[in-house]
Amino acid sequence: MTGKVYLIGAGPGSSDLVTGRGLSLLQKADVVLYDYLISYHLLCQCRSDALLIPVGKRAGHHSLPQEEISREIGRMAEKHDIVVRLKGGDPFVFGRGGEEIQYLQEHGIPFETVPGVTSAIAALSSAGIPVTHRGLARSFHVITGSTKDGCEIRDLALYAKMEGTLIFMMSHHKIPEIAAGLTEYGMDSDTPCAIVSSGTYVTERRVNATLGTVAEVMKTEAPEPPAVFVVGETAALDMRCGYDSLSGCRVGITGSTSFTTRMTELLRDNGARVLPLPNLSISPIGLSGPELEDIISHEWLVFTSANGVAVFFDELTSHGIDIRSLAGCRVAAVGSGTESELGKHGLFADLVPDEYSVDALATVLRDRILSDCGGHPENVRVAALRSTMGSKCLDRCLAEAGIGFSDYQLYRPLLQNLTEKNDEKAEDGSLSPARTLSDDRYPEYSPVLDYLVFGSSSGVRNFMPYLSKVRIAGALVAIGTVTAGEIGKIMDRDEKLNTIPVLTAEKFSASGILETLRKDWRKSRPSDE
Known part of the structure; x- marks a missing residue:
């Protein structure tokens, strides 16, 4: 019995542009075989115990032949239930997804294709270039600049006579050759064109030129791959919003x-x-039943992060402790984010400082307790529910006021x-x-x-x-x-x-x-x- 293979299009680059279906499957996968250009942050969505295998290609650095990639997908399907082949853009737009599916069909391996947003359109859209526009372009044509045999791009004479927008993928190193060929076969040297590098990433860059100037512009501006080369009247348009308060930042x-x-x-x-x-990710430490019972016996519960709130309620649930057991506790939160997380669990903070800091929280909590305790702060017990790296200012401030304090470390912060x-x-x-x-x-x-x-x-x-x-x-x-x-x-x-x-x-x-x-x-x- 073999597992099932999912060919998922990861989208144009930015990790938040994968489809909902694709993300859901990625988070369940036992194995992920992924391309070079896949976002680090998208891979961070994988299960912590998932097997991650890099099989992608980049210009001049082919890590595995296509035939071996297909065989490796099959081998993983023999051992695992959910195998994801994660491909940039859409699996069927110059992604060789068809070859991988033919292999799966030949070997009777179950599969599903999950479409992705192709960078041929999305990278240009992100840079403010529409591929069609009323009165300028009624069609667009997507062409690969990387051929199997590495030869020059064919049919430039045909492309030069086409109406609409020409989009060249995987063509960074051949842009001067493409521009020269198009003009040689009759396209006006003043035709607008543009190079969009790292489309949809924070490092996205757009370089404008014409067919007659693009070779020189590439020397002076040095746009880097991965890049999409677009030719046509719409390449002169810029439909980015430049007047948001942080536009371009x-x-x-x-x-x-x-x-x-x-x-x-x-x-x-x-x-x-x-x-x-x-x-920062978190690693919960775990609390025992007696520890949770002791926490609940405190007059004040203090949360210094949304993570602390989430971990605490997970602990209550895992030990079968009802939220109504907190009826005798008052709750303090360090800021609005922590307060909001408490609200998700049906608990509303009694105290939130105006200033988001543990120092401010310690001060207002101390003052509140001293105001309410009738001169006996030693009778008030405060439990801080936080990480192993919690600030000591809370401990000091309450201890100096004679207020009872317990520090419960719920989790360790870890750098992913x-x-x-x-x-x-x-x-x-x-x-x-x-x-x-x-x-x-x-x-x-x-x-x-x-x-x-x-x-x-x-x-x-x-x-x-x-x-x-x-x-x-x-x-x-x-x-x-x-x-x-x-x-x-x-x-x-x-x-x-x-x-x-x-x-x-x-x-x-x-x-x-x-x-x-x-x-x-x-x-x-x-x-x-």
């Missing part, structure tokens, strides 16, 4: 999954291009570091050994960013070894003073970093960071005049 975010998700949505809604960098796992090599040993994903294999990494945002001090400490992979054109941004202080410590030890400005959000929250970025971007963004 490139922002990297690191922090917990809940923080990066919330921050990404806010920034994208304001026109920014966002790169969620390797972020996706590793290729090739525990099952092909019989001929053709698969490469396990290694850590690196920026030379993932086009979304080694980017130039205008800002790099940190959502916590622990995020700063964990991410710093990765900072060399990004270049900061603008500033580092901290959610609060504690996080800014941690950045300062790191910068004091590294001369290469201490020239980068550090901005601190006036309001210690995701919305506060947004406002800080808006203000600074208005001052620094390129003028349109």
